Amino acid sequence: MFGRSTWAILALAVLAAALGGWLQHRSRLAHAPDGVPAIAIGAPAPDVILSDTVGGMHRLSDYRGHRVLVNFWASWCGPCLDEMPALDRAATEHPQAIVLGIAMDEPGRVRTFLRAHPVAYPVWLGSLAPPSTSLRLGNTSEVLPYSVLLDRQGRVLASRRGPLDADTLKRWLDPAGPG
Secondary structure, three states: OOOHHHHHHHHHHHHHHHHHHHHHHHHHOOOOOOOOOOOOOOOEOOOOEEEEOOOOEEEHHHHOOOEEEEEEEOOOOHHHHHHHHHHHHHHHHOOOEEEEEEEOOOHHHHHHHHHHOOOOOOEEEOOOOOOOHHHHOOOOOOOOOEEEEEOOOOEEEEEEEOOOOHHHHHHHHOOOOOO
């Protein structure tokens, strides 16, 4: 049967799992820090101004008139890198929508990564300074990957922490999709 040390290890494992579940639940209830407006479904997204990987400046409002999927990622984020091929396919398969990557990473690392793994959609460099670009667009826990779907008027239709699966991408980018 089980010895005393086996029971202790089992108890610690159950406790760790329970704590992990509680922390995950708590993170879903996260709120924007003081001074950072919370972004709600239906609210207009802030008009962030960011540079691309070669120094050109862009405004999020430049994409008004299009459905826009904003995906926050980093070169060190395994789940982010796993979802990039699906985002790349979705950008090609849904040309009526815009897929926009915002890298929450050091510019040199982003450029190096994209040279080795190019994507068909634009990538901008997010601001890491508080409040970060992802926080300004509703990522209160600042977990990556994080995605926000905007309608043609720049209002938030949906957001999601974690990788997007193929079904969600199709639903979000389809012209008859939400919003």
